[in-house]
Amino acid sequence: MLSPEDAAAVRMLPSQTRTAAAGEDLIRQGDRADASMIVLSGMLARYHTLKGGGRQYLSFHIAGDWPEAQSLFLERMDHAIGAMNAVAVAVVPHRRIMALFQRMPSLGFAIWRETLIDAAIFRESITNIGKREITARLAHFLCEIFYRAKAAGLVKDDTCDLPLSQTQIADALASSLTGINRAMQALRKTQSFELRGGRLHIRNWRRLAEYGDFNPSYLHLRRPLRMS
């Protein structure tokens, strides 16, 4: 989340809109990128591909995110970025961004800050996967998705998009389809949320956050959200 001024400056950048369908890759592991992208709509994911073809999803990105700011300074992609549903992104060449930095250093710092928050999200994911049992892990995951969507202004009627299959959630949370399916059933019993048709509806935030041991401080929002 950039400040309004920074966001305005970014919008003035010459950019090209690119769309992708669910399942398509926008960048692949090993690619060189000479442009970054800003998500306009839909959901992107970063993922590693393992030998054998399995995936580990690393993070998910929604409108307003810069999932690829890192390519500004890292020559090759160490992961791929794919579309989880129909997606539109603004593609901005690196040189444009670098040129803008010179005029507005604060914008550079703001984007830097975004990449640091990204890193904080990865850290939290390590702990989530490493230390929490599968049901709590899922609860934490749902909390993060919802909280970030809310911070981005994408929540309406306590509902946001979550266009992931249970298989994909399993590959994000280092679990299996069966494992996630059963965790989902266990969590549903808490009546704290509903997940249908790619939409996540929160019924009882407190309970879900409690269950998932979710503390949003790692997201480093400038002002905390008021959760219902």
Added chain:
Amino acid sequence: MLSPEDAAAVRMLPSQTRTAAAGEDLIRQGDRADASMIVLSGMLARYHTLKGGGRQYLSFHIAGDWPEAQSLFLERMDHAIGAMNAVAVAVVPHRRIMALFQRMPSLGFAIWRETLIDAAIFRESITNIGKREITARLAHFLCEIFYRAKAAGLVKDDTCDLPLSQTQIADALASSLTGINRAMQALRKTQSFELRGGRLHIRNWRRLAEYGDFNPSYLHLRRPLRMS
């Protein structure tokens, strides 16, 4: 790893040397930091503390690393930084660093790049913990430690420091003490390394890297190392 010029500029910054003994924290979760630190010697770790007191180690840092560059733009620490053995760090106030950026933007970009590599390391850790069985996970971990030490010029006689107990390795790899102990024994059978007295000695890099499915591209070195 900054470029020689950048590193020289950093060395000119007024800084204060601070030391810490094994087990001491340099910064705690929730703290505000108004200075960053550069590791001079010893090993630091970042970690999350869980309710119940358990730890999840997130990353380890050796001489030359900036484990805390993120505090430049993130107000509060979302994790702690502790010393794994006797440590010396150079403490540089944020305002000095920011002032230097103005004179040498390239330095800012170099540090930004370092934080992006940090993030890549976290991502790899997610995959390592999430998708690899415990023995391969350990092998991968040892490879990363050694490879980074080598890149930093801290390897002599195919040996580097690794001042961690099996309990600490377990808390880094989302395993248990017994689990790590047995993985260690299994790995030792490959004769590819020795780990004693806080020193890691590599006997057969190829075999260990193979076992741990270790591909160093995520470390984004400018020129790859030649491994013996």
Added chain:
DNA sequence: CGGAATGTTGATATGCCTCAACTAAAGTGG
């Protein structure tokens, strides 16, 4: 030398993965 930290080994338990079959929903073409 004694005590604490670290590492090793064995026994047992269990969370979750794997495999497999089946149901439900969604998407497609005649």
Added chain:
DNA sequence: CCACTTTAGTTGAGGCATATCAACATTCCG
């Protein structure tokens, strides 16, 4: 619009990797 195909979700059974618990050995260190 219905039959068909594909994708997603559900359920059960069985096995295994790894956690947990407990005792003991070893090394480190004051």
